[in-house]
Amino acid sequence: MATTDIAGIEPVMGLALIGAIGVGAQWLAWRLRLPAIVIMLVAGIIAGPVTGLLDPRAVLGDLMGPLVALAVAVILFEGGLSLDLHRLGDARAGVRRLVLIGAPLGWLMSALVLVFVAGLSWETAAVFGGIMIVTGPTVIAPLLRQARLARRPAQLLQWEAIVNDPIGALAAVLAFEVVLVLRAGHDAAGAAGLVVIGIMSAALLGYLGGRVIAYSFRRGLVPEYMKVPVLFVSLLAVFASADHLLHEAGLLAVTVMGLVIANADLPSYTELRRFKEQATVMLVSGVFILLAAGLDMEQVRALDWRAGAFVLATILVARPLTVLVSLLRSGLPMRERLFIALTGPRGVVLVAVAGLFGQRLAEAGVVDGARIGPLAFVLVLSTVVLHGFTLAPLARAMGLAGKEAPGLLIVGGSRFTTGLAETLHKAEASVLITDPNHARLIRPRAAGIPTFYGDILSEAAEDRVELMAFGSLLAATSNDAYNTLVATDLAPEIGRDAVWQVARHKDDRPRHSLPTQLGGRPFGAGRTLDAFEELIEEGWHFRLTRLTEEYPLEVWRLKRPDAIPVLRIGPKGELRFVRDDEKLRAEPGDRLIALLPPGALDEAAAARAEPEQPHPAAPLP
Numbered sequence: 001m002a003t004t005d006i007a008g009i010e011p012v013m014g015l016a017l018i019g020a021i022g023v024g025a026q027w028l029a030w031r032l033r034l035p036a037i038v039i040m041l042v043a044g045i046i047a048g049p050v051t052g053l054l055d056p057r058a059v060l061g062d063l064m065g066p067l068v069a070l071a072v073a074v075i076l077f078e079g080g081l082s083l084d085l086h087r088l089g090d091a092r093a094g095v096r097r098l099v100l101i102g103a104p105l106g107w108l109m110s111a112l113v114l115v116f117v118a119g120l121s122w123e124t125a126a127v128f129g130g131i132m133i134v135t136g137p138t139v140i141a142p143l144l145r146q147a148r149l150a151r152r153p154a155q156l157l158q159w160e161a162i163v164n165d166p167i168g169a170l171a172a173v174l175a176f177e178v179v180l181v182l183r184a185g186h187d188a189a190g191a192a193g194l195v196v197i198g199i200m201s202a203a204l205l206g207y208l209g210g211r212v213i214a215y216s217f218r219r220g221l222v223p224e225y226m227k228v229p230v231l232f233v234s235l236l237a238v239f240a241s242a243d244h245l246l247h248e249a250g251l252l253a254v255t256v257m258g259l260v261i262a263n264a265d266l267p268s269y270t271e272l273r274r275f276k277e278q279a280t281v282m283l284v285s286g287v288f289i290l291l292a293a294g295l296d297m298e299q300v301r302a303l304d305w306r307a308g309a310f311v312l313a314t315i316l317v318a319r320p321l322t323v324l325v326s327l328l329r330s331g332l333p334m335r336e337r338l339f340i341a342l343t344g345p346r347g348v349v350l351v352a353v354a355g356l357f358g359q360r361l362a363e364a365g366v367v368d369g370a371r372i373g374p375l376a377f378v379l380v381l382s383t384v385v386l387h388g389f390t391l392a393p394l395a396r397a398m399g400l401a402g403k404e405a406p407g408l409l410i411v412g413g414s415r416f417t418t419g420l421a422e423t424l425h426k427a428e429a430s431v432l433i434t435d436p437n438h439a440r441l442i443r444p445r446a447a448g449i450p451t452f453y454g455d456i457l458s459e460a461a462e463d464r465v466e467l468m469a470f471g472s473l474l475a476a477t478s479n480d481a482y483n484t485l486v487a488t489d490l491a492p493e494i495g496r497d498a499v500w501q502v503a504r505h506k507d508d509r510p511r512h513s514l515p516t517q518l519g520g521r522p523f524g525a526g527r528t529l530d531a532f533e534e535l536i537e538e539g540w541h542f543r544l545t546r547l548t549e550e551y552p553l554e555v556w557r558l559k560r561p562d563a564i565p566v567l568r569i570g571p572k573g574e575l576r577f578v579r580d581d582e583k584l585r586a587e588p589g590d591r592l593i594a595l596l597p598p599g600a601l602d603e604a605a606a607a608r609a610e611p612e613q614p615h616p617a618a619p620l621p
Contacts, residue, residue, distance in 0.1 A: 014059030018293075021047055021054075022285025037139050037345075038388040040285060041381060044292025056294040068290060068352050071283040073239040073254045075348070078280045079162035080258020091155040094330050098160040098340075102326040103167050106133045109318040118310040118375060120368050123179045124361060128372050130171030131354050132314070132379075135161045136347025139384055143345065147392040148468040150400045153336050157343060165349050166252035170199055172357055173248050180364060198246025206253035209238040210260025217266050248353065287348045291377075299374040307375060311382045319344040335398045343391060345383040351376050401468075407431050408575055409470035409494075411456050411486050412477035413440030416532040420474075420566065421449045423542040423593050427569055430469055434461070435477070457489055472498040472575045475520055476529055480504040487520030497521070500577045502529045523577035524566065532595075535564070539598030542566075546591045553586045560596065567593040 025043040029036035047054040057064055111129030114120045120128065140161040144154050174195050213234055216222050222230050238257055243250030323341035330337075354376035361369025395401035407430030410417045421431045421444060433444045434452040441451045454460050473494050475483035483501050491499045501520030505528055524532065543563075547553055556563075565578040569591040578584050586592060 011059050014054065014056075017047070017054055018056070018059075018286050018289050019282070022289045023282070025289075026281065026285055034388075037143070037288065037347075037384045040288040041292050041384060044289040045295060047289070048293025049295050049297045054289075054293045056290045060290075064290065064294070065356075068287055068348075069243075069250075070236065070239070071287045072349055072352055073250055074235065074283055075280050075287075076162065076165055076251055077235050077254040077258040079158075079165075080255040081262045083159060083162060083259050084262045091152045091159070094152075094156045094327055094332055095159040095163070097326045097330055098156065098323070099163050099167070102160065102322055103133050103164055103171070105325060106164075106318070106322040107171055109322050110314065113310060113313045113318045117306065117313045118371075119306050120371065121366065123182075123366050124368050124372060126175040127172050127179065127357050127361060127369075128354060128375070130173075130175050131168050131350055131357065131372075131376070132318075132346070133168035133171060134165045134346065134349050134353075135344050136165070136350060136380075139345040139347035139387075143387060143391050147395045148401050149391075149395050150468070151466055152332075153339055153395075153400055154468075156336075156340055160340075162255065166248075166255045169248040169251050169349065169353050172353060173246065176357055176360065179361070179366065195246065198249050199252065201245050202242035202249035202253040203256050205238050205242050206256030207260055209234055209253070210257040210264070213257075213261055214264035214266060218264070251349070284348070287352075291348065291351050295377060296374070299370075300378065303371075303374055303378065307378050310375065311379055314379060315344065315383065315386070336400065339395065339398050339400055342394065343387060345387040346376075346380045347384070351380050407470055407472070409434070409456075409465075409467070409473045411435070411473065411475045411483070412529070413437070413442075413444050413451070414476065414478075414529065414533060415443065415536040416529065417474070417476050418444045418447055418449065419536060419542045420593065422447055423544050424567075424575075425449065427544055427591060427593070429569065429573060429575065432465070432470065434465070456486055467493055470494065473500065473520070474577070475499070475501040478529060484519040488518050491520070498575075502532070503527055505530075521577070521579070523579050524564070525579070525581050527564075535595055540564075540595045541598070542593060543596050544591060544593055547586055547588050549588045552588060553584070553592075556592065560594065562597050564595040565592055566595060569593070 021043050022040060025040040026036045028034075029039040032039075048056070060067060107129050109129075110132035111122075111125040114125035114128055114132075115122060118125075135157070140157055144158065149157075177195050213231060216230075217227060235254055235257065238253050239250040241250075242253035320341040323344075324337060327337045327340070351373075355373040358369050358372030358376075361372065392401060408421075408424060410421060410431065410433045413433050413435040417433060421433055424431045425448075432450045432452060433441065434454070434456045435441050436453075436455045438453055441453055444451050452461065452465055456465065467490075471494070473487070473490055475487045477483055484504070487499045487501045499520040500523050503522055503524065503526045504519075545551075545556060547556065565581055565584050568576045568578060568584070568586055570576070571589040
């Protein structure tokens with residue numbers, strides 16, 4: 001007979017429930033366009049303390065702590081994989097300052113707030129203040145994805161969160177060891193030496209682990225289908241070994257390991273990172289549900305007004321002062337410094353590590369050590385809710401985020417793409433044309449269209465092109481293979497359903513057709529770029545038309561029987577290319593961009609019949 005937990009749920013069912021609630025909360029947040037972290041916290045609290053449906057400790061028992069620790073290790077490793085030094089660019093100086101100056105200064109400021117505002121002892125404040133250095137990569141990543149933040153402040157926040165996470169945990173370890181030494185009267189120098197040796201050993205383990213993985217993958221010593229399993233096993237081995245030497249040092253080891261692999265220029269690095277990102281989404285969901293469902297509401301109710309004052313002082317005083325002092329004379333614009341100073345969400349690592357050290361302090365005889373856990377959760381909950389709802393509006397207000405209705409990134413300069421870009425510009429949609437051939441950008445530049453000269457897949461493009469400003473991509477160069485490469489490579493960044501590609505030559509023949517997972521979505525009823533260019537040369541022109549109740553799609557079709565619909569713009573600015581002329585669906589409020597044959601209507605008739613005027617394609621040179 002299957003054993004059940006306190007809530008009457010079998011362990012297997014409990015694990016399934018944790019996964020379903022976590023992933024379901026993320027999906028619901030996506031549908032409602034709300035911060036995913038907030039939805040997950042609310043869902044976990046409802047499933048745990050409110051309804052009693054889920055009791056994580058009863059489901060997992062003694063395994064809960066190790067499982068959360070391993071999940072945090074994987075999350076930090078994935079974060080380390082995103083720390084490519086080649087892509088840091090002009091954010092390098094700011095990141096260095098936030099780590100070298102911000103970490104110790106943040107430790108000091110947090111300890112002062114804990115003592116003079118929260119009313120904790122210096123022993124507890126020293127330990128908890130070290131933990132408060134962390135800003136939570138588990139929270140930062142979803143928030144940055146939702147806010148569509150500009151590249152440099154996004155890099156600064158991401159690097160600070162990932163690098164300072166293990167530093168904060170190790171600072172807590174160091175402070176805790178000092179507290180034990182002072183209370184027991186042991187040799188302080190010897191204890192400090194053991195901590196330093198543990199930290200150096202963990203860093204060395206992470207470095208060697210990363211180098212071994214990079215060497216074996218580059219030399220072909222591991223087959224492709226085994227690379228992810230080997231990476232996972234190596235990650236767990238490095239984490240466990242470092243953690244055995246010094247508790248919480250495993251977090252440093254896996255971060256260093258990810259950093260080494262990220263900068264090893266591995267051919268399979270992109271695939272590894274994307275798989276780890278998907279695993280991280282699952283782990284973040286599960287960990288947040290576990291921690292929220294396992295919250296002890298009695299401890300939270302025991303908090304007094306000092307807890308609220310502590311949260312306010314941390315958000316409005318400690319964090320801003322730390323960042324502004326760290327970035328003083330860094331060359332960053334003041335608006336970016338202010339934005340980073342006002343952004344400091346805490347996440348899983350803070351709650352997990354704080355709960356562990358709070359228990360250990362209490363066991364060591366520090367009376368107020370038990371207050372660390374509830375204070376940590378209140379801080380995480382407050383910052384997650386605050387930044388979850390204010391980060392995107394604040395970024396837009398300060399000019400550091402993309403538009404609500406992002407536009408179109410066009411790869412390939414031509415008469416067709418220039419005319420389409422001009423029409424989109426008239427529709428107030430952002431558009432950028434990129435091309436590695438300088439001559440093909442002459443026409444769009446003459447038309448006033450923003451351009452980027454270079455390969456969209458290059459590192460220069462990663463530094464200079466803000467992909468977050470574009471919600472759709474059109475690959476429309478004269479090279480079918482390059483179009484397919486661009487669409488396939490950028491699809492995970494932009495979204496596969498928003499990446500489009502002009503039809504390939506001979507794509508209807510079996511020996512030339514490609515699998516559906518390669519390339520972008522087709523449009524234009526199978527017309528190639530050459531076919532569109534021929535229409536432009538014959539005098540066809542783009543026209544933007546707004547559909548209304550009085551002028552619906554059916555009427556437009558009657559008045560425009562020869563028109564070729566190219567793009568539909570939704571009421572909120574969303575862009576959808578028309579795949580099949582005959583299957584076009586559009587509602588009142590939508591706008592259509594179509595190609596009309598020469599002489600379709602004279603100007604007077606056009607002015608009377610439709611609400612918007614024809615927009616000619618770019619003139620021939």
